[in-house]
Amino acid sequence: MKILLLGSGGREHALADALSRENTPVEIVAAPGNPGIADLGRLVSIDASDPRTVAALAEQEQVDLVVVGPEAPLANGVVDYLQQRRIPAFGPTMGAATVETSKADTKALMLAAGIPTAHAETHRVASEAKAAVRARFGAPVVIKASGLAAGKGVIVCQTEGEAFDAIDRILDDRVFGEAGAECLVESFMTGEELSLFAITDGHDVMPMIGAQDHKRLLDGDDGPNTGGMGAYTPVSLSTPALVDDVTERVFLPTLHALRKRGTPFTGLLYAGLMLTPDGPKVVEFNCRFGDPETQAILPMLTSSLLEPMLAVARGARIGSMPPFTWRAGASVTTVVASSGYPDAPQTGFGIELPSFGDDIRVYHAGTRRDASGTLRTSGGRVFAVTALADTFGAAQQASREAASRIGFDGAIHRRDIGWREAARVG
Numbered sequence: 001m002k003i004l005l006l007g008s009g010g011r012e013h014a015l016a017d018a019l020s021r022e023n024t025p026v027e028i029v030a031a032p033g034n035p036g037i038a039d040l041g042r043l044v045s046i047d048a049s050d051p052r053t054v055a056a057l058a059e060q061e062q063v064d065l066v067v068v069g070p071e072a073p074l075a076n077g078v079v080d081y082l083q084q085r086r087i088p089a090f091g092p093t094m095g096a097a098t099v100e101t102s103k104a105d106t107k108a109l110m111l112a113a114g115i116p117t118a119h120a121e122t123h124r125v126a127s128e129a130k131a132a133v134r135a136r137f138g139a140p141v142v143i144k145a146s147g148l149a150a151g152k153g154v155i156v157c158q159t160e161g162e163a164f165d166a167i168d169r170i171l172d173d174r175v176f177g178e179a180g181a182e183c184l185v186e187s188f189m190t191g192e193e194l195s196l197f198a199i200t201d202g203h204d205v206m207p208m209i210g211a212q213d214h215k216r217l218l219d220g221d222d223g224p225n226t227g228g229m230g231a232y233t234p235v236s237l238s239t240p241a242l243v244d245d246v247t248e249r250v251f252l253p254t255l256h257a258l259r260k261r262g263t264p265f266t267g268l269l270y271a272g273l274m275l276t277p278d279g280p281k282v283v284e285f286n287c288r289f290g291d292p293e294t295q296a297i298l299p300m301l302t303s304s305l306l307e308p309m310l311a312v313a314r315g316a317r318i319g320s321m322p323p324f325t326w327r328a329g330a331s332v333t334t335v336v337a338s339s340g341y342p343d344a345p346q347t348g349f350g351i352e353l354p355s356f357g358d359d360i361r362v363y364h365a366g367t368r369r370d371a372s373g374t375l376r377t378s379g380g381r382v383f384a385v386t387a388l389a390d391t392f393g394a395a396q397q398a399s400r401e402a403a404s405r406i407g408f409d410g411a412i413h414r415r416d417i418g419w420r421e422a423a424r425v426g
C-alpha cells in the first residue's frame with residue numbers, strides 16, 4: 001500500500017505515524033513533508049496545492065491513495081483533479097470544501113436545514129453590518145471573515161465599538177484579502193468548545209473521540225489567538241449520547257444538505273461545536289483533520305484508520321464498518337512554539353531533541369534540516385508533544401514535562417493544556 005500524503009505540519013506527521021502503525025505495511029511518500037515524516041517515509045518537494053503537480057507525482061509514484069492534510073489543496077480542487085484522473089483521494093472536492101472556505105454559504109446551508117448553530121447575517125457593506133450589530137445583535141457579538149483566514153478571521157467582540165472596528169478591518173481594509181469580501185455578524189454563544197471529527201462517505205459517518213484545543217497563546221486562555229497551542233482527548237463532556245446527538249442533528253443533516261446541493265462531502269468532516277446550555281451548536285465546519293487535535297486523537301486509535309479512508313477514497317460506503325476503537329486513558333498534546341509566535345516567530349535555531357519512550361510522541365511542524373543535517377526551527381509552531389497515559393492527570397504532566405525538555409532558543413509552551421478537564425476529573 002503506497003500513500004501520497006500532502007502537507008508538512010504536525011497533523012500530517014501524526015497521520016503518517018498512524019498510517020505507519022497499520023497492520024498492512026504502508027509506504028509513505030510525503031509532499032512536501034517535514035523532517036519528522038522523513039523518518040517514516042520519503043519526502044518529495046513539490047507544490048502540494050497545485051492539482052496537476054500532485055496528480056503527476058501520484059501517477060509517477062503509482063500510489064494507491066492520496067491523503068490530503070491541509071485545506072489549501074482541497075480549496076484548490078486537488079481532489080477534483082485526482083478524481084478525474086481516477087486516482088483514489090481522501091478529502092472533499094472543491095465544492096464540498098466550501099463548508100470551510102465559505103462561512104457565509106455554510107451558515108445559509110445550516111440555517112436552511114435546521115442544523116443547530118448561532119443566528120447570523122452576512123454583509124458586504126460595512127455600514128449595513130454595523131447597523132445589524134446596533135439594531136439586532138448588540139454585544140458581545142462575533143464578527144467573522146467568510147473565507148479562509150489562517151485561523152485569524154473570527155473576532156469575538158465584547159463591545160459594539162470592537163465590532164465596528166472588526167467590520168471595518170474585514171470589509172474595508174481587507175486585512176484578510178478576498179476572504180473578507182463578505183463578513184458574518186453572529187450571535188455570541190456561551191459554553192465549552194468541542195472538536196468532533198467524523199470520517200464520511202457522504203452518507204454515513206464514523207465519528208472519532210472528541211477533543212478540545214487551546215487557541216490562545218498563554219496559560220489561562222490569555223493572550224492572542226494562535227493556530228492552537230495544545231489539545232487533549234477524551235473530553236468527559238463528549239459522552240456517547242452527545243456524539244449520537246451530534247451525529248443525528250449535525251453530521252447527517254449537513255451531509256444530506258450537501259448532497260442535495262450537488263456537492264456531496266467525502267473525507268473528514270470536522271465539526272467545531274459550542275456546548276451551549278441549549279445543547280451542541282455548530283461554531284464552524286472544517287473540511288480536514290484539525291491541528292493540533294489530530295496529534296492528540298490519532299495516537300489513541302487502536303483500530304484501522306487506513307481502511308475507512310481507503311473505502312471513502314474508492315467511493316465505497318462505510319455504513320457497515322465497525323466503529324473506531326480507542327485505547328483507555330488520555331492523551332494530552334502540548335505545542336512547543338518559537339518566541340515571537342504568532343506575530344513574528346524567531347526561527348533558525350538549532351534544536352536538541354531528547355529521545356522518549358513510545359508513550360511520548362513528538363510531532364514535527366516548523367522544523368527543517370540545514371545543509372549539514374542539523375535540525376533547526378523554521379516556523380511558529382515547531383513541535384506538538386503528545387503524552388499517552390492511563391489518567392488525564394498523568395498525561396497532562398507527562399506532556400508538559402516532555403515539552404519542557406525540548407531545547408531551542410526561545411522555546412515557549414503552555415503549561416495548562418486541558419485545564420478544564422483537570423478541574424472536572426481532578
Ligand code: GLY
Pocket residue numbers: 151213227228286289290291292293
Ligand atoms: N484546531 C483548529 C483547526 O484545526 O482549525
